Amino acid sequence: MSVRVRIAPSPTGNLHIGTARTAVFNWLFARHLGGRFILRIEDTDEERSRSEYTDNILEGLSWLGLNWDEGPFYQSQRLELYKEAVQGLLDRGLAYRCYCTPDELDAMRDRQKAAGLAPRYDNRHRNLTADEQAVFVAEGRKPVIRFKIDDDRAIVWKDLVRGTVSWKASDLGGDMVIARASDSEGVGQPLYNMAVVVDDMDMSISHVIRGEDHIANTAKQILLYEALGGEVPEFAHTPLILNKEGRKLSKRDGVTSISDFRNMGYVAPGLANYMTLLGWTAPDATQELFTLEEAAKVFSFDRVNQAGAKFDWDKLNWINSQYLHHMPVAELTDLLVPQWQAAGYEFDAQEQRGWLEQIVTLIAPSLTRLEDANELAKMFFTATVTFSEDAQTQLQKEGVKAILESTVAALDSDTVTEERLKEIIKSVTKEHKVKKGLVMRSLRAGLTGDVHGPDLIQSWLLWHEKGEDRDRLNQALATL
Secondary structure (H helix, E strand, C coil): CECCCCCCCCCCCCEHHHHHHHHHHHHHHHHHCCEEEEEEEECCCCCCCCHHHHHHHHHHHHCCCCCCEEEEEEECCCCHHHHHHHHHHHHHCCEEEECCCCCHHHHHHHHHCCCCCCCCCCCCCCCCHHHEEEEHHHHHCEEEECCCCCCCCCEEEEEEECCCEEEEECCCCCCCEECCCCCCCCCCCCCCCHHHHHHHHHHCCCEEEEEHHHHHHHHHHHHHHHCCCCCCCCEECCCEEECCCCCCHHHHHCCHHHHHHHHCCCCCHHHHHHHCCCCECCCCCCCCCCHHHHHHHHHCHEEEECEECCHHHHHHHHHHHHHHCCCCCHHHHHHHHHHHHHHCEEEEECHHHHHHHHHHHHHHHHHHHHHHCHHHHHHHHCCCCCCCCCHHHCCCCCCCCCCCCCHHHHHHHHHCCCCHHHHHHHHHHHHHCCCCHHHHHHHHHHHHHCCCCCCHCCCCCHHHHHCCCCHHHHHHHHHC
């Protein structure tokens, strides 16, 4: 069997991490079995669908490296195909026009609720006579189209994640609406379950991989596949992504869209790696770092969990940091230059490329997210030193003024190299008969304005290259 899977986001919002994780699992499964990964945009909700959301979805999937083989296909351009399928069900007596008004449906649900029953449509218009229909038409009622569901039926399928799943048709809420209201003769806009099934049949989808919140839809859709004469695909219902309280991750939890994660400084390989682990465990359970291509070689649904996957910020940060720490300097510099430009730092990206790469080499081991580089590199783009409280305390210690003065004097007469800086530190330490630690802490406080930071010698060389090291030490002396 040729494996064909699809991701079918709705452009009613930005690409959500839950949708993106589903896309990752679809992509891994298709690549593992040499299949096709298809992109379909389910944009039939005219009121909520927006072109900017479509753009966000396409950009997000591309950024993550989830390249699709076919599409994007847009449901809004396939309406006639759906209407034709609905009409076919009407012609065969498998669907019918329902003329119930919203008030009548509300009254029906209120009675059911008062009786302690689950709300459901009672199929009251399933067998209307032509005369009864004519009365409703004369009243100006616009009918929806409902698909007949046999309440005595049990819908059973073997789920790739959950094993055998059985659903009572009587629990599906009665005959389901498959098309919106229309005139008495036509077919209105088809709804989600109908459009999805028609698309999956038309695109020969072999496996439907989606979140467990779609299980009830799957039961309904299996009935539609059968009614339309289509081959029922295999299903895999993946665990939901949960917040720390164990509830489904939602906008209330803050950052949930892929573009938000990108803006926060997470890199695509790191985020994709983390999403792969949200519900799936590699054959080597100790392995947590791998590319999408590496994961695809060993991906299977027998290692996908049924339990929800809790979102763990600490783990995401650790994975992202590993990608930043091991990223080639040139590649990381390309990512950080726009960050620094947006922060307002002034530099010539082309002429100072070598200097910028030296900064990146220096701060990369301290990065968790790209945005961390703004604060870590700020001192290299700012000529004025801002002294922290700890730095001021260090500078006020006995003997520090003399240490800084001797260092400045040594800089006045010597060409600065890494070896020469080490010699200066050694000479000043010996001259003032102090411990090397005091000299190093004092120089760090004077040059950087803080008592913690990246390698002192390498930082010092960067300032010397700009001719700012002596001036920074003089700024520290001016505070004493």
